[in-house]
Amino acid sequence: MLNKNVETFLCCDAEYDDARIVLFGAPYDSTTSYRPGTRFGSRAIRQESFGVESYSPYQDADLLDCAIFDSGDIELSFGAQQAPLADIEDRTATILADGKLPFMLGGEHLVTLGAVRAVAKKHPDLHIIHFDAHADLRDDYLGVQLSHACVLHRCWDILGDGRIFQFGIRSGDREEFRWGEKHVTTRKFDFVGLEEVLEEIGDKPVYFTLDLDVLDPSVFPGTGTPEAGGVTFDQLRRAATLVCKTMNIVGCDVNELSPPYDPSGISAMAACKIVREMLLALQR
Numbered sequence: 001m002l003n004k005n006v007e008t009f010l011c012c013d014a015e016y017d018d019a020r021i022v023l024f025g026a027p028y029d030s031t032t033s034y035r036p037g038t039r040f041g042s043r044a045i046r047q048e049s050f051g052v053e054s055y056s057p058y059q060d061a062d063l064l065d066c067a068i069f070d071s072g073d074i075e076l077s078f079g080a081q082q083a084p085l086a087d088i089e090d091r092t093a094t095i096l097a098d099g100k101l102p103f104m105l106g107g108e109h110l111v112t113l114g115a116v117r118a119v120a121k122k123h124p125d126l127h128i129i130h131f132d133a134h135a136d137l138r139d140d141y142l143g144v145q146l147s148h149a150c151v152l153h154r155c156w157d158i159l160g161d162g163r164i165f166q167f168g169i170r171s172g173d174r175e176e177f178r179w180g181e182k183h184v185t186t187r188k189f190d191f192v193g194l195e196e197v198l199e200e201i202g203d204k205p206v207y208f209t210l211d212l213d214v215l216d217p218s219v220f221p222g223t224g225t226p227e228a229g230g231v232t233f234d235q236l237r238r239a240a241t242l243v244c245k246t247m248n249i250v251g252c253d254v255n256e257l258s259p260p261y262d263p264s265g266i267s268a269m270a271a272c273k274i275v276r277e278m279l280l281a282l283q284r
């Protein structure tokens, strides 16, 4: 017998009932402020994942030993904002209702809001760990509140003060940094202080959102809003692994890969490798 041609992320071909982690793609980039293209991100991550090994020498662990289900991309309406966010919330809620961990591949960063809406309903004491070059704390961007430049402010609307912890931030306007000082914890430029924050959060439920533009554009040029002065791949790998391994992760996402801006493909490969490391670190 032959098998159907179903494209999943590398080795993420378990049956739904057997899987604890469920991947899905949110190929959406309608509010991207500079260069669009992240709608192609999740597809590129799946395709290119077959170029990385399933085995991680860092963790001595193998995706072949994991039961992970890839539920594919959601079909999202470009140009709209509320409907795509509702669709993402629905998919996330379905996965949570089945007792599984949702792992979303973006897409631009606004997609995080849809997932956080669902996760926060199940876990009212939710905390967010956010890696990014950009603070994403504006209340509006050119008058629009549902924008990728405002996504963490929208998450704050749900969670309130003291629940959001940002790392790697090196870009934003003066107002959003001032606002952030009062309402969230922002560690600029790198991951210094991460261990203390993880200790402070303890075993509270955590949503982990990783904007890949936290990486330096020299290793990750394939993104819509590249920002010089970022972290190295290895700094990110260590930090993301630590978060996934030690925290009570109840949802996560990796976003802002925009394949059209990197014909070399190294950005997509970096994304695949970090997703592999996160999936392995999330095994319990």
Ligand SMILES: [Mn+2]
Pocket: 132, 133, 134, 211, 213, 214, 225, 256
């Ligand atoms: Mn960003």
